[in-house]
Amino acid sequence: MNNKPKVIDLFCGCGGLSQGFIDAGYNIILGIDKWQDAIETFNFNHKNSNGIVADLLTLSPETVSKNEKIDNVDVIIGGPPCQGFSIAGKRIVDDERNQLYKSFLHYVEFFKPKAFLMENVPNIMSIGKGAIKEQIIIDFEKIGYKMSNKILLASDYGVPQNRKRAFFVGLRDGSLFDFPEPTTPDNKITSMEAISDLPEHTLKDGESYSSDSKSNYQKQIRNGNKVVFNHQITEHKNKTIEIIAMVPDGGNYKSLPKELHSTRKVNIAWTRLNSNRPSFTIDTGHNHHFHYEFNRVPTARESARLQSFHDDFIFKKGKTSQLKQIGNAVPPLLAKEIAIKLKKHL
Ligand SMILES: C[S@@+](CC[C@H](N)C(=O)[O-])C[C@H]1O[C@@H](n2cnc3c(N)ncnc32)[C@H](O)[C@@H]1O
Structure with a gap:
């Protein structure tokens, strides 16, 4: 030191x-x-x-x-x-x-x-x-x-x-x-490379990974870890799940029927990650951005991955607080x- x-x-x-x-x-x-x-x-x-x-x-x-x-x-x-x-x-x-x-x-x-x-x-x-x-x-x-x-x-x-x-x-x-x-100007890490090994469902804090790592990024970000923290999913209302299910990978509210366009008053609403691109800017947990495949917002661990925090960096307090802490951060x-x-x- x-x-x-x-x-x-x-x-x-x-x-x-x-x-x-x-x-x-x-x-x-x-x-x-x-x-x-x-x-x-x-x-x-x-x-x-x-x-x-x-x-x-x-x-x-x-x-x-x-x-x-x-x-x-x-x-x-x-x-x-x-x-x-x-x-x-x-x-x-x-x-x-x-x-x-x-x-x-x-x-x-x-x-x-x-x-x-x-x-x-x-x-x-x-x-x-x-x-x-x-x-x-x-x-x-x-x-x-x-x-x-x-x-x-x-x-x-x-x-x-x-x-x-x-x-x-x-x-x-x-x-x-x-x-x-720049170190990766032409080979940017995609959101799928970042989070595809994390499951649709909740993992209890300290539970083992549910699959092997599927990319070099995942291997590095696991940092030798064997267990997962901060992967508690958000349970949305049925109506929310129905609507987001209509949006394709990488899409947004424009894929929805016209009458649903203005269900949320911000133009970033109903946006899905694009699995083949880096994520858009992670916010502090406004529930407008969704997983590219699953019908839910990213978990704190998925957001932390998109911010380049290693899996052994553990966020304290409740889920809302964790998402705010992560969204505020400079990517390590x-x-x-x-x-x-x-x-x-x-
Ligand atoms: C953008 S965040 C910093 C993120 C941090 N650099 C990182 O990489 O994780 C700004 C921080 O300023 C803190 N803050 C705001 N007003 C403050 C004050 N008056 N005194 C101390 N901290 C304050 C907030 O609590 C927040 O955590």
């Missing part, structure tokens, strides 16, 4: 981003999130880390440094929720909605890590015609970081999901960060690729 780069993960959730850094050989010394459920999962899976429940609007880095006895940090990572960014002209204003971002900035300013990685939704790059992006760059340059940024597509990096995320990397040594080149495999590249700069 001693010679691994030391990392603090802010807004760590269940620890998807952290997991990628651990897999790349980093030591996550601290994770902070205000959500108890997510921290329970974080601590269960990251035995060498310390996840604490705290509100980052009020917990200052000075207090963290003192209470957790941390004086030296190599990297700060995290995804402050910034959906509500408010700007005046080209500036991020000091109102409540921006305080989580400001808190991340303040932690970086206080600990002065060699590098930081900030993750966010892709449209952070375009809102206000790029004004937010420019302001983020200016804010961190002011405190001594050379900034790089890019939107990455998870399915380019071996994740069976077309999830896009924006990343900002700052380096204190003045060099520019080279984002990793994508995080790992960035983390490997970042090591060369440390």
